[in-house]
Amino acid sequence: xxxxxxxxxxxxxxxxxxxxxxxxxxxxxxxxxxxxxxxxxxxxxxxxxxxxxxxxxxxxxxxxxxxxxxxxxxxxxxxxxxxxxxxxxxxxxxxxxxxxxxxxxxxxxxxxxxxxxxxxxxxxxxxxxxxxxxxxxxxxxxxxxxxxxxxxxxxxxxxxxxxxxxxxxxxxxxxxxxxxxxxxxxxxxxxxxxxxxxxx
Numbered sequence: 001x002x003x004x005x006x007x008x009x010x011x012x013x014x015x016x017x018x019x020x021x022x023x024x025x026x027x028x029x030x031x032x033x034x035x036x037x038x039x040x041x042x043x044x045x046x047x048x049x050x051x052x053x054x055x056x057x058x059x060x061x062x063x064x065x066x067x068x069x070x071x072x073x074x075x076x077x078x079x080x081x082x083x084x085x086x087x088x089x090x091x092x093x094x095x096x097x098x099x100x101x102x103x104x105x106x107x108x109x110x111x112x113x114x115x116x117x118x119x120x121x122x123x124x125x126x127x128x129x130x131x132x133x134x135x136x137x138x139x140x141x142x143x144x145x146x147x148x149x150x151x152x153x154x155x156x157x158x159x160x161x162x163x164x165x166x167x168x169x170x171x172x173x174x175x176x177x178x179x180x181x182x183x184x185x186x187x188x189x190x191x192x193x194x195x196x197x198x199x200x
Contacts, residue, residue, distance in 0.1 A: 010072055014079040017042050018086060025090075032094055039087035040158060044171050046080035047151050051178045058185065074128040077147070081125035084118055084154075110160030117153035120146055151175055 003011075021038050024030045030038075053066075053073045060066040095102050105111050124144060126132075133140045155175060158168035 006068075007072065007075065010075055014046070014075065014082075018083060021086075032090070035090050036087060037162070039083050039090065041167070043080050043083035043087060044151075044154060044158065046076050046083060047147075047154065048171060048174055048178070050076045050080060050147065051151065051175060055178060055181050058181075078125055078128055081121045084121055088118060110157055113153045113160070114157035117150050117157060120150035120153070124150065148175075148179055 018039070021030070021035060021042075025032075025035045050073055053069045053076070057066040057070055092102070095105075106115055124147060127136065127140065127143060136143060152172075152175070155168055155172040159165040159172065162168055
């Protein structure tokens with residue numbers, strides 16, 4: 001079945017930063033280090049967008065644009081993984097002549113959490129389809145709740161490996177706030193008192 005025009009437009013918009021990064025890298029306008037930083041940052045941006053969809057739906061009280069975001073949440077998640085994959089491919093291409101160095105760097109804590117995060121996101125990405133939802137049934141939601149620990153690993157990777165970890169901490173604070181909002185929403189105290197309101 002052909003995707004609707006709105007979804008195709010979204011895919012194009014999600015791919016634009018990657019296209020710009022690659023063109024600038026190939027033409028020598030940016031360095032390897034800048035590509036690594038930009039691809040990693042865009043991956044985190046799309047992750048934050050994924051995590052923000054549900055809180056935005058709550059705040060908007062189910063507005064049409066928020067419902068559209070809910071339907072496109074998987075697209076945002078796959079985009080986050082695609083940028084992480086590009087991040088990894090550029091890294092491996094740069095170090096392809098030094099496989100021993102890749103293994104040695106993978107043992108570093110900052111790199112190790114990055115590899116673990118990538119494995120988790122790969123699992124989430126390959127199951128971001130209707131067939132997986134039908135196959136896994138209730139287990140699908142349980143599996144995709146791993147997006148939170150996976151995102152925490154990504155933030156840890158950023159903070160532990162970047163020359164300037166400031167923005168890693170900032171994105172980490174945003175992710176923590178989104179996670180706290182979800183926990184508060186799910187707290188029994190946040191639920192309406194049905195008996196008191198006469199709705200029980």
